[in-house]
Amino acid sequence: MNIKISTIVAFFLVSLLHAQNPLVTHMFTADPTARVFDGKLYLYPSHDIVPKEGVKAPRFCMPDYHMFSLEKGSTWKDHGVILDQNEVPWGKKDSNGMWAPDCIKKGDTYYYYYPAQPEDGSSFRRIGVGTSKSPTGPFKWEKNYIKGLDGIDPGLLLDDDEKAYLYFAGDKTLKVAKLKDNMKSIDGKAIKIQGIPAGYVEGPFPFKYNGKYYLTFAHVFTDEGYTIGYATGDNPMGPFVYQGKIMDNIGNGTNHHSVVKYNGKWILFYHWWDISGFNKLRSMRADYMEFKKDGTIKKVKPTLRGIGAPTIGEKIQVDRYNHIKNAKTAFVGGNEPIGWMVCDTQMMSSVTFNNVDFGDGSATKMIARVSSGQRIGHFEVRIGDPKGKLIADFPVKYTGGWNSWETIETPMLEKVTGMQNIIVVFISEWGADKIVNLNWLQFQ
Incomplete structure (x- = not known):
């Protein structure tokens, strides 16, 4: 096994479970499909692993499926393996x-669609389905794949009339098939979708907004690489009109996404490999998405801040800031799990983190994960702005060096309730280049 990748995974498996972006840090996940069922947000991604000995790398090595649900404000619960490759009938x-x-x-049934390599060798990939009475399974898997479908990346649309459509990719095209009421076979034949721009396409994900059908997809430009594009139409089977990009290329690798409305806000889910540094070991992410008045979509810029609204007991990754002044962020070092930190803090530098849920105000103390190579100064946590209500004050103490981390705590100075924006202000002598490194905060 490659030593560099082994080291990454060793750190990765013990890294933080409460994060904003990436959403999950205890394993590698990609291609996230987000769904809201009965008001709760679920994610159905694929799963990257480091190839076993004897499997030549680099290549995508994806042996099974996990699924996740959003618990509290920013904690994603792993429900474990729901389908292993060797369980596909x-x-x-x-x-x-x-x-x-x-x-x-x-109705009252959940249908899980997935691609896999068929034993009969009839196609590069076929698409199968399983059913359950719960969004988390267990699923009962159909013994045969769906006849008439040969491709990858199934994306489903259930229209207002309860008719369902399955979109998929193959041969550098996108196709769509209407499903029969049993959701396990197609009604007629799959057809090629018209109106999609030339070039390699995959990852179709459909949704409906203000009576229009939106088909989003991964699209590769020869001079840019993978982007997330979209087209709109008046019929779920097309034709569609290309409208542009939702997200630009973010690196030399794939992107794959989904779009969902949750708690009144639209969210784009996608993946990146910024933790592993290797584009075959990806991590799913999410950022808010907005529509313009004419129905077109504002381009989404990837952020570390993401969508999380941490609440009492959850870690606030302050390096996933909304605004930073006279400070920087970098990968942590020393004895910390792989992640980021706020560093190079100076006198009156600050970092703002929006949408922290203080709930009913029951938090009595604040905890911080810090490192410092000096002992002069302190950092304050305030509400709203640098002169807002002071709710916590941490002294800066020598921890053994800039890569030696400690967890410290201090009492809450004020009762705080509801959703608030917080700002951390760093204070020391003028001219100091470093005051303290800060990884995360937590209210308890």
Whole structure:
């Protein structure tokens, strides 16, 4: 096994479970399909792993599917493996090719669609389905793949009339098939979608907004690489009109996404590999998405801040800031799990983190994860702005060096309730280049 990748994974497995972006840090996840069922947000991604000995790297090595649900404000619960590659009734064993899935609810049943390499060799990938009475499974898997579908990346649309459509990719095109009421077979034949721009496309994800059908997809420009684009139409089977990009290329690798409305806000889910530094070991992320008045979509810029609204007992990754002044962020060092920190803090530098849920105000203390190579100064936590209500004050103490981390705590100075923006202000002597490194905060 490659030593560099092994080291990454060793750190990764003990890293923080409460984060904003990436959403999950205890394993590698990609191709996130987000769904809201009965007011709760679920994620159905694919799963990257480091290839076993004897499997040549780099390549995507994806043996199974996990799924996640959002608990509290920023904690994603891992419900474990819901389908292993060797449990696919019609699939080739040990193929390590469990690519992007989707899950949709019709009536009181959840339908989970996934691609896999068929044992009969009839196609590069086929698409199968399983059913459950719960969004977290267990699922009962159909013995055969869906006839008439040969491709990858199933994306589902359940229209207002309860008719369902399955979109998928293959042969550098996007296709769509209408499903029968049983959701396990297609009604007629799959057709090629018209109106999609030339170039490699995959990862179709459909949704409806203000009566219009939106088809989003991964689109590769020869001079840019993977982008997330979208087209709109008046019929779920097309034709569609290309409208532009939702997200620019963010690196030399893939992107794959979904779009969902949750708690009144639209969210784009996607993936990146900024933690591993290796584009075959990806991590799912999310950022808010906005529509313009004419129905077009504002381009989304990837952020570390993401969508989380941490609450009491959850870690606030302050390096996923909304605003920073006279300070920087960098990967942590020393004995910390892989992640980021706020560093190079100076006199009156600050970092702002919005949307922290203080709930009913029951928090009595604040905890911070810090490192410092000096002992002069302190940092304050205030509400709203640098002169806002002071709610906590931490002294700066020598921890053994800038890569030696300690967890410290201080009492809350004021009762704080509801959703608030916080700002951390760093104070020391003028001219100091470093006051303290700050990884995370937590209210308890």
